[in-house]
Amino acid sequence: DIQMTQSPSSLSASVGDRVTITCRASQSISSYLNWYQQKPGKAPKLLIYAASSLQSGVPSRFSGSESGTDFTLTISSLQPEDFATYYCQQSSGIPYTFGQGTKLEI
Amino acid sequence: QVQLQESGPGLVKPSETLSLTCTVSGGSITSYYWSWIRQAPGKGLEWIGFIYFSGKTSYNPSLKSRVTISVDTSKNQISLQLTSVTAADTAVYYCARQAPERALEYWGQGTLVTVSS
Numbered sequence: 001d002i003q004m005t006q007s008p009s010s011l012s013a014s015v016g017d018r019v020t021i022t023c024r025a026s027q028s029i030s031s032y033l034n035w036y037q038q039k040p041g042k043a044p045k046l047l048i049y050a051a052s053s054l055q056s057g058v059p060s061r062f063s064g065s066e067s068g069t070d071f072t073l074t075i076s077s078l079q080p081e082d083f084a085t086y087y088c089q090q091s092s093g094i095p096y097t098f099g100q101g102t103k104l105e106i
Numbered sequence: 107q108v109q110l111q112e113s114g115p116g117l118v119k120p121s122e123t124l125s126l127t128c129t130v131s132g133g134s135i136t137s138y139y140w141s142w143i144r145q146a147p148g149k150g151l152e153w154i155g156f157i158y159f160s161g162k163t164s165y166n167p168s169l170k171s172r173v174t175i176s177v178d179t180s181k182n183q184i185s186l187q188l189t190s191v192t193a194a195d196t197a198v199y200y201c202a203r204q205a206p207e208r209a210l211e212y213w214g215q216g217t218l219v220t221v222s223s
Contacts, residue, residue: 001167032208034208034209034210036151036210042215043200043213043214043215043216044151044200044210044213045213046205046209046210046211049205049207049208049209049211050207050209053207055209055211087150087151089151089153089209089210091204091208091209094164094166095153095155095165095166095167095168096141096153097153098150098151098152098153099150100150101150101151
């Protein structure tokens with residue numbers, strides 16, 4: 001299986017902060033990396049697909065980038081509604097695997 | 107707008123079979139891959155497997171011996187069966203539509219299945 005190592009596991013930040021979450025794949029996954037946001041009691045929501053493409057309807061303060069097997073989700077200016085848990089997911093190899101999640105707290 | 111709705115028993119006894127259905131509305135099942143994902147209470151996400159509308163499947167090797175995913179295009183439904191369940195299978199189960207870029211773009215609200223006698 002392709003292991004996805006996500007960091008940090010938790011993060012405290014304030015409204016207006018710039019935040020970066022990283023995900024490292026255990027092997028090459030090309031750009032088959034997706035980012036999701038999950039709020040308590042809700043299903044995950046797709047934010048970024050193919051490493052850097054913004055899903056329709058997602059605010060432009062969210063962005064993704066890649067460098068080899070390292071992937072980054074950046075939120076440029078945190079808004080109150082952004083406090084949630086974020087997951088990366090690789091869809092290069094079977095089984096699809098997720099990072100362990102990053103809980104973003106105030 | 108595509109909507110997915112999971113349904114099925116919320117309580118299953120150990121050693122029995124978990125059966126769930128995902129009903130798709132607002133769009134056709136055809137030409138897409140459909141995944142099942144689960145999340146144990148307080149834990150992360152685990153991909154179970156997917157099915158193409160044609161019936162082609164792929165499963166997580168960790169569950170492959172116990173999982174069957176099927177599709178009924180006439181009813182716009184995808185089904186999940188997981189046999190010989192234990193308490194470790196207690197989770198919220200989600201169905202999701204896979205975009206051409208392989209991201210999970212539409213999700214159901216999820217359904218909690220508890221395995222307990």
